[in-house]
Amino acid sequence: MLSLAAFGGTAKADLRLCNKTESQVGVAIGYKDKNDWVTEGWWNLTPSSCETLVPGSLVSRYYYIYAVDYDQFGEWGGRAFMCTREKEFTIRGIEDCVARGYERTGFFEIDTGEQSSWTVQLTEPVQQGTGGR
Numbered sequence: 001m002l003s004l005a006a007f008g009g010t011a012k013a014d015l016r017l018c019n020k021t022e023s024q025v026g027v028a029i030g031y032k033d034k035n036d037w038v039t040e041g042w043w044n045l046t047p048s049s050c051e052t053l054v055p056g057s058l059v060s061r062y063y064y065i066y067a068v069d070y071d072q073f074g075e076w077g078g079r080a081f082m083c084t085r086e087k088e089f090t091i092r093g094i095e096d097c098v099a100r101g102y103e104r105t106g107f108f109e110i111d112t113g114e115q116s117s118w119t120v121q122l123t124e125p126v127q128q129g130t131g132g133r
Contacts (some may be wrong), residue, residue, distance in 0.1 A: 002019075015054035015063055019045035020104040020123045025073035029053045030064035030082040030107050031096070037094040039107075041066075050119075057116040060105045064107035067122055076122055078108030 010128040019025045025110040028041030031054070043051045054063070066084065083097035097104040112118040 013057040014052045015058055015112070015117070016050050016052050016119045017043070017045070017065065017067075018050040018076045018119060018121045019047060020073050020121050021069065022047045022124070026068045026070060027051070027053070028066045028084050028089075028107070029103070030066075030080070031060055032062075032072065037082065037093050039064075039084060039089070039091045039094070041084060041089055055123060058112055058118060061112055061114050063110045063118075065110060065120060066107040076108060077106040080107045080109055081105065082107050 015029075017027055024047065026041070027043040027045060028039060030037065030039040032038075043053060045051050049124060064078075064080050065076065066078075066082075066083060069075065079102050081097075082094045083091045083100070083102040085091070085102050089102075093100075110118065110120055111125045
């Protein structure tokens, strides 16, 4: 099992994701734009690196993340189902994923608390918990 920690940010306004593991990680994001749900992927993060997923001030409170550990074959997911595919993608809509030729994937929710910036940190489990704030 893999764990995650999320922190509100005070630096440059962005939604950033940091890979705090020792593995190569692939990341997809889901969010609601003005008209529809959108999923995008894949960002490939090397160990101990960060990437900006949404540049600029955040306009939504909720974002959704799905990530895969390419080296240890783990994943970070949840119960918010959205569409993905194996190759690079931008998909509009979250309905009928399989019928439209996509995979139906469970994302976990990030509640930014309406902050203008946010950083998500993907971490490997520790015995006493993640220590997230």
